[in-house]
Amino acid sequence: MTGRKTNLTEIVVLTVIVVAMAGCGRGRLAVLPGADQLPVIEELPNPFLFSDGSTVKTPKDWLRRREEIKAMMLYYQYGHMPPAPRNVKAEILSSETIYGGATKKHILLSMGPKRQIKVNLGMIVPNGDGPFPIILKNEGKGIFQVPIAEEIVKRGYIVADYARTDLDPDEPNNVGPAQAAYPDYDWATLAVWAWGGMRAIDYLEALPFVDKDKIVFTGHSRGGKTALLAGALDERIDLVVPNGSGCGGAGCYRFEAGRAETLDDITKPSRFAYWFVPRFRDFAAKETLLPFDQHFLKALVAPRALLSTDALDDIWANPFGTQQSYRGAVPVFEFLGASEKLGIHYRRGRHDQNEEDWRALVDFADMVFFDKAPPAGRNFDELPFEDAPKPFSWSPPRAGR
Numbered sequence: 001m002t003g004r005k006t007n008l009t010e011i012v013v014l015t016v017i018v019v020a021m022a023g024c025g026r027g028r029l030a031v032l033p034g035a036d037q038l039p040v041i042e043e044l045p046n047p048f049l050f051s052d053g054s055t056v057k058t059p060k061d062w063l064r065r066r067e068e069i070k071a072m073m074l075y076y077q078y079g080h081m082p083p084a085p086r087n088v089k090a091e092i093l094s095s096e097t098i099y100g101g102a103t104k105k106h107i108l109l110s111m112g113p114k115r116q117i118k119v120n121l122g123m124i125v126p127n128g129d130g131p132f133p134i135i136l137k138n139e140g141k142g143i144f145q146v147p148i149a150e151e152i153v154k155r156g157y158i159v160a161d162y163a164r165t166d167l168d169p170d171e172p173n174n175v176g177p178a179q180a181a182y183p184d185y186d187w188a189t190l191a192v193w194a195w196g197g198m199r200a201i202d203y204l205e206a207l208p209f210v211d212k213d214k215i216v217f218t219g220h221s222r223g224g225k226t227a228l229l230a231g232a233l234d235e236r237i238d239l240v241v242p243n244g245s246g247c248g249g250a251g252c253y254r255f256e257a258g259r260a261e262t263l264d265d266i267t268k269p270s271r272f273a274y275w276f277v278p279r280f281r282d283f284a285a286k287e288t289l290l291p292f293d294q295h296f297l298k299a300l301v302a303p304r305a306l307l308s309t310d311a312l313d314d315i316w317a318n319p320f321g322t323q324q325s326y327r328g329a330v331p332v333f334e335f336l337g338a339s340e341k342l343g344i345h346y347r348r349g350r351h352d353q354n355e356e357d358w359r360a361l362v363d364f365a366d367m368v369f370f371d372k373a374p375p376a377g378r379n380f381d382e383l384p385f386e387d388a389p390k391p392f393s394w395s396p397p398r399a400g401r
């Protein structure tokens, strides 16, 4: 056991250094231990523990640990993305006035080698000069699908959405346009979609009427997984709102209640194996070997803001596990002095990002961006599974020690 631990430590430390030095190109990536070399961790792993066994003691230490967590989660779960191409170009295909003064624009973004990746982006901008906070959503096919867009625009927010399937069509055994443009990267579909959101932000944050300190990124279900991944990695995103994201998103792998989707379910070749790197399936029915759980992804967002919105009857999306990973992320937000930036919201009902979810999102955004108190009865720290046992035994370091 001791011998194995020493090896593991050495490999992980070396790998992190190599990854940091080499960038993200697949050919140059070092190898982390395989599932069969990793120790069993029954509880939610300790995010403050470096892979060499030392602990985070200061917020500065956390920055180093954050890089380690990023490297690990991309290696085992999502794959590595190419850097920003810095050549995102926008063509405005149409522009019209709606809602008595707002502007609705259909934009085609092109990017990457030979600008061969093309992504449709929709945007509705309130009347006036701004700068306005912006809510960007990733969609499947099609754009302009936010259910209460008019209400949100009237509350002073830009709503925007992009068609993630323009980057990757959401089919197995398919090399989509983004993967074809960057064949040297091992990015799986969720990473491709998240990267597309970051590229939309490259364009949006440079617009004079966009408040680049108030960028929200959201999505539903597989789009929620996408949103959380992008939000964990891209520090330009000020508020991340995964909705109904469950397995591979805001739910954790180690704990679930009822028949929620498991790592084994989601990575089956007949289902969504292609959303993840192939080695992720090595952890099917062996979740306790994962050196992380999804509270690590949430922790990467801190000290920026994160709200997960979920439906209590959406059992497959593991609302219970979302509460447990929220609890696992709380200590990191607290440690970084950002406890009020982490929120959770449940409603009754099924798998959807409905009007109620959107209203919760905008109320939370109003609170973190403008210090506006939420309407009476709206809480962002209410845990519906009151009897759930605490999913970890570690305690957070005291900041500044």
Ligand code: GTR
Pocket (backbone or CB within 6 Å): 220, 221, 222, 223, 246, 247, 261, 266
């Ligand atoms: C389900 C899948 C979930 C979720 C959902 C969706 O079938 O099991 O992980 O992603 O699809 O995107 O609607």
